[in-house]
Each structure stands twice: as structure tokens, then as C-alpha cells.
Amino acid sequence: MPLQLFRATVCRVRDLTHDVREIELRLKEPPAIAFKAGQFVSFEVGRDALNRTIVRPYSIASPPSQRERPLLLLNLVPGGPGSTYLFSLRVGDETQFKGPTGAFYLRDDPARDILFVATATGIAPLRSMLYALSERGFPRPVTLYWGLRSQRDLYYKDELEALASAHPNFSFITTLSRPEDGWTGERGRVTPLVEARIASVQNLAVYLCGNEGMIKDVTAVLQKKGLCPIYREKYY
Ligand SMILES: Cc1cc2nc3c(=O)[nH]c(=O)nc-3n(C[C@H](O)[C@H](O)[C@H](O)COP(=O)(O)OP(=O)(O)OC[C@H]3O[C@@H](n4cnc5c(N)ncnc54)[C@H](O)[C@@H]3O)c2cc1C
Ligand SMILES: NC(=O)c1ccc[n+]([C@@H]2O[C@H](COP(=O)([O-])OP(=O)(O)OC[C@H]3O[C@@H](n4cnc5c(N)ncnc54)[C@H](OP(=O)(O)O)[C@@H]3O)[C@@H](O)[C@H]2O)c1
CATH class of the missing domain: 2.40.30.10 (Translation factors)
Known part of the structure; x- marks a missing residue:
């Protein structure tokens, strides 16, 4: 069309x-x-x-x-x-x-949990998906890992917290790769988070959006863990 x-x-x-x-x-x-x-x-x-x-x-x-x-x-x-x-x-x-x-859109797969991984403004399409899932009451567990540089780059904290407190099936971690003093949250890139916290990809559908390096690195980490659908949108 x-x-x-x-x-x-x-x-x-x-x-x-x-x-x-x-x-x-x-x-x-x-x-x-x-x-x-x-x-x-x-x-x-x-x-x-x-x-x-x-x-x-x-x-x-x-x-x-x-x-x-x-x-x-x-x-x-x-x-x-x-x-x-x-x-x-x-x-x-x-x-x-x-x-x-675009082919990077939310699939309707009732059998799979969802993992979203974004860097920087790569959160944009995932935000659309998150609110679409919220309207359906988050029927399956959804996890978001989001990588930013430092405190001055943070946003959407309140709205992600509101989504998570309204929906027990949604959780998120924002990680800073270059935090200034005083940051008590997660540190480092999203890749080690995926490596350490995703035990199995068997029942997972993954959506990656952001810079090319992240998409390459996170895809490699996931593929070592097994086979699952990985949808990707490379911004730059
Ligand atoms: C399918 C798709 C969807 C996109 N959606 C968004 C979106 O929702 N929001 C958004 O901010 N961007 C998005 N982008 C990136 C966007 O299209 C532009 O590439 C970006 O705004 C830079 O364009 P520019 O003309 O200002 O700079 P350019 O002169 O084209 O870019 C210069 C350099 O900036 C870097 N760059 C490109 N995009 C970004 C970016 N987003 N953040 C930081 N550095 C960047 C690259 O290294 C690039 O070579 C999307 C890209 C694609 C392919
Ligand atoms: N945000 C700023 O304060 C700032 C300042 C100066 C220039 N810029 C320029 O602006 C543009 C966008 O910057 P941005 O911070 O919005 O986006 P970005 O450079 O894509 O960084 C966003 C996050 O992605 C991480 N990342 C980079 N490569 C990765 C990989 N291979 N695997 C996993 N994570 C990875 C970054 O970690 P790392 O920090 O480890 O790279 C950072 O945490 C870039 O061209 C940048 O050079 C930004």
C-alpha cells in the first residue's frame, strides 16, 4: 500500500x-x-x-x-x-x-513474555508498545531495560514508575553508562543486564531499538542463550 x-x-x-x-x-x-x-x-x-x-x-x-x-x-x-x-x-x-x-511493531503472541531493550531515544517505539500493552492490562510479563548516559539524560521516570505500579506484570530498569556522583541505580550498559538477568529466552519475544552497537551486542548475547524472535529497529 x-x-x-x-x-x-x-x-x-x-x-x-x-x-x-x-x-x-x-x-x-x-x-x-x-x-x-x-x-x-x-x-x-x-x-x-x-x-x-x-x-x-x-x-x-x-x-x-x-x-x-x-x-x-x-x-x-x-x-x-x-x-x-x-x-x-x-x-x-x-x-x-x-x-x-515499518516491520518493527508489536506482535500479538500470547505465549511469549516480552523483553524490551532500548538505548536513548530508542525508547520511542517501545513507549508506544508499552501503552498499547497497558490498555490490554499487560496480559504477559514485560521487562524493559533502557540505557542512557548520565543523570542529565534521564526522563520518563515518573511515567514508567506509574505503569509499573499499576501493572505488576511490567517492570523496568534504567541503567546509566556514565553516571555522575550520587547515582544509586543500575550502572553500565544494557548488555550486561541482559546477560546476567535473562536466564532463558525460550518463552521470550525481544524488541531492540537504538544504536547499532547495542543491537549487535544484545543480539549476540541473546543468541548464546537460545532461539527466540528478536525484532530490531536500528536508529543509527
Ligand atoms: C526507523 C527509524 C525510526 C527512527 N525514529 C527516531 C525517533 O523516534 N527519535 C529519534 O530521535 N530518532 C529516530 N530515528 C533517527 C532519525 O531518523 C534521524 O536519523 C536522527 O534524528 C538524526 O537525523 P539528523 O538529520 O538530525 O542528523 P544526521 O545528520 O542524519 O545524523 C548525524 C549522526 O547523528 C547520529 N544519530 C542519528 N540518529 C540519532 C539519534 N536518534 N540520536 C543520536 N544520534 C543520532 C548518527 O551517528 C548520525 O550519523 C529513527 C531512525 C530510523 C531508521
Ligand atoms: N548524551 C550526551 O550527553 C551526549 C554528549 C555528547 C555527545 N553526544 C552525542 O549525541 C549522540 C547520541 O548520544 P546519546 O547518549 O543520546 O545516545 P548513545 O550515544 O547511543 O548512548 C546511549 C546509551 O547507549 C549506550 N551504548 C552505546 N553503545 C552501546 C553498545 N554497543 N551496547 C550497549 N549500549 C551501548 C551508551 O553507553 P556508553 O556511554 O558506554 O557509550 C549509552 O548508555 C551521539 O552521537 C553522541 O556522540 C551525546
């Missing part, structure tokens, strides 16, 4: 850290989007030196039930055309994108 063009207005902008921002869009035409939790949309963000269109994909961070107001989550990459364009948007501005698309 060809991708659909959506026109939208920015209805909310929220800074979550020094370089991470949420942008909520209100769809104008068509007025709603049907997508699977985890899929992405693409923006034309400028033209390169050869006058070719520059396109950048962004996951929808809100759940499919939020059909009229998709949420984006992104970090600023200095000099990067995609993030610079999206960071330039203000409330009331109009924008357009194409989509939805």
Missing part, C-alpha cells in the same frame, strides 16, 4: 532533557492515523547539495489508540537536518509526513 501523506499542526512541545524533546501533532488531513505500535513516519526535512530531498524517519511514541494526535520523541543532533527541522517547530506550526510504515 502506498504511504499516505498527513498534514498536521504542532499542538504541544515539551523538553524532557537538555537535548530530548516530545512533539505532539494534531492531524488535519486526514484527521486520524491507523498504525501498529512501533511503526514510524517520515518527514521531508530539506534538500542536500545535489538538491535531493532529505527524508528522516521517526517512530510514533504514542499508542495506536491516540489516532488524532501522534507523539514524536527525538533528540537534537547538532547540525543534523532532521532533528534541526523538527526542533525548529513551534506550537501552531504546520508540518507534513508520510507513513505509517
